[in-house]
Amino acid sequence: MPVTNAPTPPTVSKLVTSAPPERFFGYYPGTVAVVTAASDGDRNVMSAGWHAALSAEPPLYGVAFGRARYTYRLVMASRAFAVHFLPFEHARAIAAVGSTSRSSGIDKFERFGLATAPGAVLDLPILQDAYLAYECRVSAVHETGDHDWIVGEVVAVHHRPEAFDEGRLQAGAAVPGTVYYGRSRYEALGSGRQADFPPETFRSEPPEG
Numbered sequence: 001m002p003v004t005n006a007p008t009p010p011t012v013s014k015l016v017t018s019a020p021p022e023r024f025f026g027y028y029p030g031t032v033a034v035v036t037a038a039s040d041g042d043r044n045v046m047s048a049g050w051h052a053a054l055s056a057e058p059p060l061y062g063v064a065f066g067r068a069r070y071t072y073r074l075v076m077a078s079r080a081f082a083v084h085f086l087p088f089e090h091a092r093a094i095a096a097v098g099s100t101s102r103s104s105g106i107d108k109f110e111r112f113g114l115a116t117a118p119g120a121v122l123d124l125p126i127l128q129d130a131y132l133a134y135e136c137r138v139s140a141v142h143e144t145g146d147h148d149w150i151v152g153e154v155v156a157v158h159h160r161p162e163a164f165d166e167g168r169l170q171a172g173a174a175v176p177g178t179v180y181y182g183r184s185r186y187e188a189l190g191s192g193r194q195a196d197f198p199p200e201t202f203r204s205e206p207p208e209g
């Protein structure tokens with residue numbers, strides 16, 4: 001098929017090089033995932049911008065976890081995690097669970113209004129507002145710099161049919177996914193609607209009740 005809407009190449013300027021690197025940036029935008037984990041009666045949720053599909057057969061999904069994350073401890077203890085993708089209408093909650101830690105004692109599900117149901121296969125909270133969720137059993141842990149790249153075999157998939165078209169592509173207009181630009185900026189996938197959620201917003205919120 002001929003390409004009919006190919007963009008005109010922009011005028012190029014010279015590449016600016018820094019070696020060793022001064023800044024490690026510019027790889028965003030990308031979708032942002034929300035990860036849940038549970039162990040020994042405890043549970044938690046955090047955001048993850050560093051995540052990827054790794055294999056189709058078997059289905060494998062990887063997430064980079066900072067070792068200081070409370071969620072990381074739950075994942076290592078239970079050998080399980082769930083990866084979710086939420087519509088833009090929940091961008092504030094995505095920012096909130098990525099700006100606050102269970103280490104401070106809060107239940108982020110309650111605090112930020114995230115409804116859950118039990119997993120189909122694994123003992124995990126599944127976010128009911130997700131348009132796509134994977135239940136993952138940990139199959140490998142790789143130390144990667146200041147994060148661990150944790151690989152999970154996907155043992156169950158949950159999806160909202162209206163979020164996908166007949167070709168299984170995301171139907172952005174029906175349920176716009178959430179894109180992360182970095183520096184607390186989120187966009188409704190494909191719409192140009194953006195919102196900024198600085199982390200201080202959540203850290204200074206008084207507890208409910």
Ligand SMILES: Cc1cc2nc3c(=O)[nH]c(=O)nc-3n(C[C@H](O)[C@H](O)[C@H](O)COP(=O)(O)O)c2cc1C
Binds near residue numbers: 067102
């Ligand atoms: C948009 C966004 C993306 C993030 N991506 C990651 C990530 O890929 N890996 C990670 O370990 N932390 C990531 N974080 C930071 C954690 O979500 C954050 O440290 C969170 O407070 C951890 O919560 P916990 O200590 O309750 O587990 C991200 C935060 C935001 C807001």
